[in-house]
Structures are given as C-alpha cells and as structure tokens.
Amino acid sequence: MSADIMPPRRVSPALVMGLGTLVLGASGYAFVAVAGHSLPAAEAAAVASFYLLANIVGPGTLTAVEQHASHATSRALARGERAGGALRRVVREALVLSAVVVGALALVSPVLVERSLKGSWSLFAAVVVGVVTSTAVYLARGVLGGMRRFTGYAATLAGEGAARLVGAVAVAVAGVAGAGLFGMTFALGTVVGVLAGLVWLRARPVAVAGGGPVAVAGPERVDSLALLVMAGLLVQAVANVAPIVVTARLPGDAALALAFSSAFILVRVPLFVFSPVQALLLPGLTEAATRGDLGAVRSVLRRITVAVLVVGVVGAVGSALAGPWAVRVFFGAEAELSSWLLGALGVGTILLMTAQAVQPALIALGARKAITVSWVAGTVVLLAVVALPGSPIVVATVAQVVGPMVVVAGMVVALARHLSVVGAGVTRST
Numbered sequence: 001m002s003a004d005i006m007p008p009r010r011v012s013p014a015l016v017m018g019l020g021t022l023v024l025g026a027s028g029y030a031f032v033a034v035a036g037h038s039l040p041a042a043e044a045a046a047v048a049s050f051y052l053l054a055n056i057v058g059p060g061t062l063t064a065v066e067q068h069a070s071h072a073t074s075r076a077l078a079r080g081e082r083a084g085g086a087l088r089r090v091v092r093e094a095l096v097l098s099a100v101v102v103g104a105l106a107l108v109s110p111v112l113v114e115r116s117l118k119g120s121w122s123l124f125a126a127v128v129v130g131v132v133t134s135t136a137v138y139l140a141r142g143v144l145g146g147m148r149r150f151t152g153y154a155a156t157l158a159g160e161g162a163a164r165l166v167g168a169v170a171v172a173v174a175g176v177a178g179a180g181l182f183g184m185t186f187a188l189g190t191v192v193g194v195l196a197g198l199v200w201l202r203a204r205p206v207a208v209a210g211g212g213p214v215a216v217a218g219p220e221r222v223d224s225l226a227l228l229v230m231a232g233l234l235v236q237a238v239a240n241v242a243p244i245v246v247t248a249r250l251p252g253d254a255a256l257a258l259a260f261s262s263a264f265i266l267v268r269v270p271l272f273v274f275s276p277v278q279a280l281l282l283p284g285l286t287e288a289a290t291r292g293d294l295g296a297v298r299s300v301l302r303r304i305t306v307a308v309l310v311v312g313v314v315g316a317v318g319s320a321l322a323g324p325w326a327v328r329v330f331f332g333a334e335a336e337l338s339s340w341l342l343g344a345l346g347v348g349t350i351l352l353m354t355a356q357a358v359q360p361a362l363i364a365l366g367a368r369k370a371i372t373v374s375w376v377a378g379t380v381v382l383l384a385v386v387a388l389p390g391s392p393i394v395v396a397t398v399a400q401v402v403g404p405m406v407v408v409a410g411m412v413v414a415l416a417r418h419l420s421v422v423g424a425g426v427t428r429s430t
Helices: 013-038 041-078 084-116 121-146 150-174 179-201 224-249 254-267 269-273 277-291 294-330 339-364 368-386 392-429
Strands: none
Touching: 013 041, 013 150, 013 179, 013 269, 013 277, 041 084, 041 121, 041 179, 041 224, 041 277, 041 339, 084 121, 084 224, 121 150, 121 179, 121 277, 150 179, 150 277, 224 254, 224 339, 224 368, 224 392, 254 269, 254 294, 254 339, 254 392, 269 294, 269 339, 277 294, 277 339, 294 339, 294 392, 339 368, 339 392, 368 392
16 A cells, blocks of 8 residues: 555544643643742742632633533534534533633632732733633533544643743743733633634534434533532542641641642642543543443443553552652652551542543433532532541541542442433333
C-alpha cells in the first residue's frame, strides 16, 4: 500500500487528553510562580488567592455545564438526531448559572475583596470575567466530548494553559506587573481555549447509528444542571476540606499543619492524572445507555475499575513508602509524618478516583439525583468525623477515607439499581 493512501495513525484519546491536562495544570503552578517573583509579597498573596478562587468557581460549578453538554450531545447523536435543540437548552441553562454565580460573587464581594484579594477590586473584576470565559470553554468542551473529538478537547486545555502562561510572562517581562493585570491575563487566557475549541467544532457531527432500543427517553429535566452543580461543589468539599480543618485546629503548630497540607497535595497527584476520565467515559456510556446496551456499560466500568486500582494502588503504595521523604525534601516540611498516614490518604485518593469513574455512568443513566445524594451523604459524614475530638491529623485522615467511602457506596448502590431498571425496560420493549 502506497504511503499516500495509508490510513492515518490514530493517537490515543487518553494520551492527548493527558497531555492537555498536563499543560493546563503546569501552567497554573507556573502562573502563580511568575506572579510571586514579579510582585510585592502582599500582591503576590492576593494573586494566589485569586488563583484558588478561580479554580473553585470553575471545577466547583462550571464543570457541571461540561457534563450536561456532553450528555446532551452524545445522547442526541446516539438517537440519530441533531444536537442543536438540546444544546440550545443547555446554553440557556449555562447562561443562567453564570449569572447566578456572578450575582453570588457580587453579594460577597466586600468581604471577598477585603479578606482574600487584599483590597484589589481589579482582581475581583478578573474573577467575574473568568466566570464568563469559563462558561464558554466548559460548553465547548462538553460538546467536543459528546462528539468524541478529544483532540479538540485537549486543544482547549493546552490553549488555555499556554495563553495564561504566555500572558503572565509577557506582563512580567514588560515591567507592567500588577495584581489586577495578572488576574486579567489568567481570565482572558481562557478565550484562547474557546477559540481552539471552535476550530474543532466547525465540522458537522456524525450521528451514531442506533444499535438497539432506546432505553432512556424523554427530555432532560430542568433541574438536572442544578443537581450536577451541587454535586460539583460537594466534590470540592470532600476532596479538599481536610487540610483547611487541620490548619484551623493547629494554630500553634504551623509546621505540622504545613506538612499535612503538603502531604495532601502529594497524594492527590494520581487524582490529577486521572482527571480526564469523566470526559472520556461519558459519551460512550451515554450512547450505550441510550441504546440499552447494558453489556457495554458494564464492560466499560470493569475496565475503568482495573485502571483505577492500578493507578490508585501504585500511588498509595508510593505515598506510603516515599511520601514522608518527598514531603520533607520537595516541600521543605519540618514536621515528620508517618508512612501509614500517607498511605491512608492514598486510599482516600483511590476512593475519589472510583467516584470519578462511576459518576459518568450514573449521568448516562439519568441518575443525577443519586449522584448529588451520594456526595451530600459523604460530605455530612466527613464533616462529622473531622469535628470529633482527638489528634487533628488522625481525625482528618480518617475523614478523608470514610467520607469518600460513603460517596462510592451510595453511587455503587444507585448504579446497580438503575442498571436493573433500565435492563427491565429494554426487556419489556423487546
């Protein structure tokens, strides 16, 4: 076969998504570092707070927009329909959500600006701009994911990250560095991610041929996006509350609090590597659930469970064996933490990864209320445990295992129930 008619070699979607995630994540750390070296201490601290706030607003609320758009797109294509009608509804709901988030930020703006942003209203303006641009990029990613154009999805990640980093470096080199200007380069960098996504969205989607009876019928519920938003906020609480509580309960031992926070960041590395999994899984699971192909749903879940165990167990064992050394050497922590503690935190990471893997299946099956209920239950249990008397480090570590365990248990029970219900519906229809 001649070279000019050789079929193009396909790159693994997981690889391109991983590379895009790596660029975006690395650019965030570099952005904070550039600001820290270019600004006075007070302004640098304000930019760091802005960065954390922007990431809470993004993953905490607007990831729901991506999941909603991805499900609507892949569901329509699986039915052989145009996705335009469903997407117009998603866009309207996303705009409402964006307005609500901006309104909530405006209500708390006096306290937020004074305490977290060190009096910088220009940084607050960057937060608001970031909400608008992030809404657009999460919509683009949702549609790209639903169409399985993962190279385009990865391009939005890499474009956003690269633009943020280039903008920050340009501001620093030009000698016009200021907290507000740094914040605005971060917020507007997302526009490059949107533009990269639009390039890949220009081609018309190809409908997926139906392979069986449609098991999930009827329009999307209006409250479905609200349920995903609530779940997203609770994900952030369950995943990140422990070091905040430890710091608050150890006012006289900053070294130990810092060591725990550093260990917490370290054991979350596998979760970061695994983060593209929902975008990769949701379209295929939605298509299979829409066609009533529960065998395909179970097959995907089995494979992803194996991946979770491989990545998670390696991470947990590595945290237990090398974690204390890494916390001391790389993070400069002065307090010593035990190997079992880091290993236990690694188990908590495995459970969070499992929740990441199961959640797309529940979205595909229309079980969004079960997702939210599971995260609510896990959050309540986690907060109850961290409030117990005893060593703050031990209590927080136990909470980071028990809370995610409750989440996973609730999701697995709901998944089994919904699989049986959908299976029964498919049997009756045939």
